[in-house]
Amino acid sequence: AQTVTQSQPEMSVQEAETVTLSCTYDTSENNYYLFWYKQPPSRQMILVIRQEAYKQQNATENRFSVNFQKAAKSFSLKISDSQLGDTAMYFCAFLISGAGSYQLTFGKGTKLSVIP
């Protein structure tokens, strides 16, 4: 079974600063996808960024980037130039790439507060 661990229940960052959220996962699979989802107080979860395990290059999406360390099974999210709208719960999630697997496994989340 796959597990996803987010060791930081809560974090805070000053507006315009940079923050890194940690995520580790455990799997025996070699091909999989990793995601960071954001859940603002309004509750609708949205995708922030995704990474395919076979790609060595770290994914980036504007102010969001990841540090993917496959051997260490680590997948951290870096948010640059933090904005008030980044305040939300952030969930790391894992999906096996093989056929017949459609189940996203989520971590418990990190509550990020951006302070003005």
Next chain:
Amino acid sequence: DAGVTQSPTHLIKTRGQQVTLRCSPKSGHDTVSWYQQALGQGPQFIFQYYEEEERQRGNFPDRFSGHQFPNYSSELNVNALLLGDSALYLCASSPVPQRGGELFFGEGSRLTVL
């Protein structure tokens, strides 16, 4: 373009009752997944429906059942409610193929069991 819509947004039930939650997927999506998110936890996969059939199921008892209609909308039914079923129930849709693709979530249905 409407996103994923869920109803009702909030509901209160008592132990032993039954509940039905509804979901309309994003336009163009034909796959619907359901997740349970307990307070302070990450979402947990309940099941996924595609072509009106349950394609994969998570570790949930048979009290949890679902249905998908020809228009791709879906229902989640929970029988014999327990206090522990209190949670936010999230519906997510995706187009085929989903492999590694983005899930689009609704705002959820908050179920409280007293």
